[in-house]
Amino acid sequence: MSAIRNSAGPSSKCRANSMSSRAGTRPGNTDGAIPAAATTESTPRKRPLSAERLEALAALAGINRLELTIEKIVLGGDGLARWRGMPVFVPRAAPGDVVEARITERRPSYARAEIEEVKTAGPLRREAPCPFYERCGGCQLQHIEDAEQLGLKVAAAVETLRRLGGIDPAQLAACRFEEPVSERTWGYRLRAQVHVAPRSEGDERPDGSVGVGFRRRRSHDLVFVDRCPVLAPALENELRGLSSLLGDRAAASRTLPSRLSLATTGLERDDPVVAAPPVDGLPGGELEIDLQGKRLSYDARCFFQAHGGLLESLLLSAVGTFDGEAAVELYAGVGFFTVGLADRYQSVTAVEAESVAARYARNNLRRNGLRHCRVERSAVESWVDRRRGGPGLEPGLDRVLVDPPRAGLPRKVRSALLSAAPRRLTYVSCDPATLARDLGDLTRDFDLESISFFDVFPQTAHIETVAQLLRRP
Ligand SMILES: C[S@@+](CC[C@H](N)C(=O)[O-])C[C@H]1O[C@@H](n2cnc3c(N)ncnc32)[C@H](O)[C@@H]1O
Structure with missing residues (x-):
């Protein structure tokens, strides 16, 4: 285990600029979005919009595309840019990026936009290593260098x-x-929940079989995957053969679960894997893990640190x-x-x-x-x-x-x-x-x-x- 210190994060005193997240942004929180859960018990503070903001809002109504410079990453992983003072949240952006972005949402106190083109890549940007990253909703920061991600997340937190x-x-x-x-930073994850669904005509492999995958970004649709590089090696190995195994089960007219939980105990390729609910051909049952001289057992249905x-x-x-x-x-x-x-x-x-x-x-x-x-x-x-x-x-x-x-x-x-x-x-x-x-x-x-x-x-x-x-x- 290694500890890192990142210049973007705090050391002994906290310092950072402003926060936001994707979900549940509300008026009155100008460049901050609060996940819905955080707002359920609080009364929104309504602040009148400034003249500058009203002007920006009016101008934004007639525009579909903006050139934006990303200031930083906010809670939830979006990039934050400002357009005439108006906060604009941009998924899959990196600090320092200059992007052409299409507006997807206009609100009195903020807007959202999707990147159409990265005109100048910020210094932390990289090519995302996973081929599913663009579509899959599981990860938000793969386009940022590994060594920089934690500092950005700490600053936002x-x-x-x-x-x-x-x-x-x-x-x-x-x-x-x-x-x-x-x-x-890869191959670490001890638990995963995958969705299971028949492949249809529109899929990349319309073979009539079964696909396993994760939710598509900002959608209830699925992205079928045959690998996921954040999963612990034993889980990723299981994922590789999962869709054909489930396809065989489906062909034999056995009912399949729409979701499958998988869990393993460690970071080695031969660590045991269990699944829930039970599926023929997949191991079920309990896992055991030794932690600080104690033995803990659990199964794939349970929460366990990831x-x-x-x-x-x-x-x-x-x-x-x-x-x-x-x-x-x-x-x-x-x-x-x-x-x-x-x-x-x-x-x-x-x-x-x-x-x-x-x-x-x-x-x-x-x-x-x-x-x-x-x-x-x-x-x-x-x-x-x-x-x-x-x-x-x-x-x-x-x-x-x-x-x-x-x-x-x-x-x-x-x-x-x-x-x-x-x-x-x-x-x-x-x-x-x-x-x-x-x-x-x-x-x-x-x-x-x-x-x-x-x-x-x-x-x-x-x-x-x-x-x-x-x-x-
Ligand atoms: C974040 S997990 C933490 C579990 C445990 N501390 C660990 O580290 O493995 C939250 C746990 O709270 C349980 N839980 C959720 N809502 C609850 C509630 N209202 N009352 C009691 N437990 C709840 C969940 O079943 C889950 O086991």
């Missing part, structure tokens, strides 16, 4: 934390930003060297962080809603002899709510670790955390926008101690963040 959610700037200034962590080279560093960073008596973990999955917390706390309660994951988490605690830990199968928002019969978060906890899905923490869970006021709070996040919103609330009573970024999905716009917070004395 820091900008998001700075601009969204209302985190006190003094808190961010005092927070320690750890060196962003990356490992291998980057095979970052499992240990992510675990160590989130669990840290802190200890105490009582810890609670919310959104625990199969117990990835629970087994780490188990070494440091005299009791650990892990809460997970999904029944298969909760069952694996229980088994994982049992088989590792962790009798001081227990799993509660419950939605977190009910579990924290005493009024609805949940045990609630007790005051006096030494530690709470949360690792929610992209939507972040519901307001009720944020309130419960503020009421329970654990001594230490760890927030593992896969979406900087919802993290910013949630930290905006949580930093009312907690101090931001450190933030670490992990490049768990190289070639994509995703970034994982671990924030350590301490209850304010």
Whole structure:
């Protein structure tokens, strides 16, 4: 494992310019777009448009193509350019690119455009290595040099934390930003979900057989693939033969799933692969992985951390060297962080809603002899709510670790955390926008101690963040 420092990212203090993302941009957020999940609980701030913006808007109405210079990458991976002050978001753009772009969306406070021609390539641009990149929606940053991607993502994430959610700037200034962590940038991914569909006339190989693939960029259509270079070697190997294997099954009139989850345990070509739901000819069942002296089992239906080279560093960073008596973990999955917390706390309660994951988490605690830990199968928002019969978060906890899905923490869970006021709070996040919103609330009573970024999905716009917070004395 190697750590990288990129000049575009923060070292000990945060610095970046402005943020945005693709989804859910709303008026009032001039050059910022907030993923829909981040906006569901907040009232849009409506700011009157400036005279310059109104002029730009009127001029834009009669134009289809623009020449744009890309300033930077924003959250979600799009490039940001400005046209007469108006932010224009351009997918597949690189900083410094001069592009001719076709406008695809006009809004009062921003526009979107697609590249028609790269007139001058920015210094970070390269030919995307994967032949499916242009059409496939899985990756967003393959056209940018590997070594530059993490720095750009960190800058966009820091900008998001700075601009969204209302985190006190003094808190961010005092927070320690750890060196962003990356490992291998290709062949890293331990899990994948592929779509399965019959090939039709319009496909490149209209052979009447079955295709497997991913969603096309900005579409529900599929791009059929026979390789995917971000997948761990064992998974990529399986993918190669998958469409003909499924084609044989279809020919034998067996029903096929429309989606197939595949998972492996490591980065070697001969690591085991399992699939779910079960398909004849594909291995099913459980996987086992050794992590920090513990054995974890799970299967292809379960969430499991995706980057095979970052499992240990992510675990160590989130669990840290802190200890105490009582810890609670919310959104625990199969117990990835629970087994780490188990070494440091005299009791650990892990809460997970999904029944298969909760069952694996229980088994994982049992088989590792962790009798001081227990799993509660419950939605977190009910579990924290005493009024609805949940045990609630007790005051006096030494530690709470949360690792929610992209939507972040519901307001009720944020309130419960503020009421329970654990001594230490760890927030593992896969979406900087919802993290910013949630930290905006949580930093009312907690101090931001450190933030670490992990490049768990190289070639994509995703970034994982671990924030350590301490209850304010
Ligand atoms: C990002 S994953 C993290 C899992 C685990 N911490 C890990 O690292 O493997 C989020 C987990 O939260 C679970 N989950 C989603 N919504 C939930 C809810 N409302 N209450 C409890 N668990 C939930 C999912 O099933 C998933 O296992």
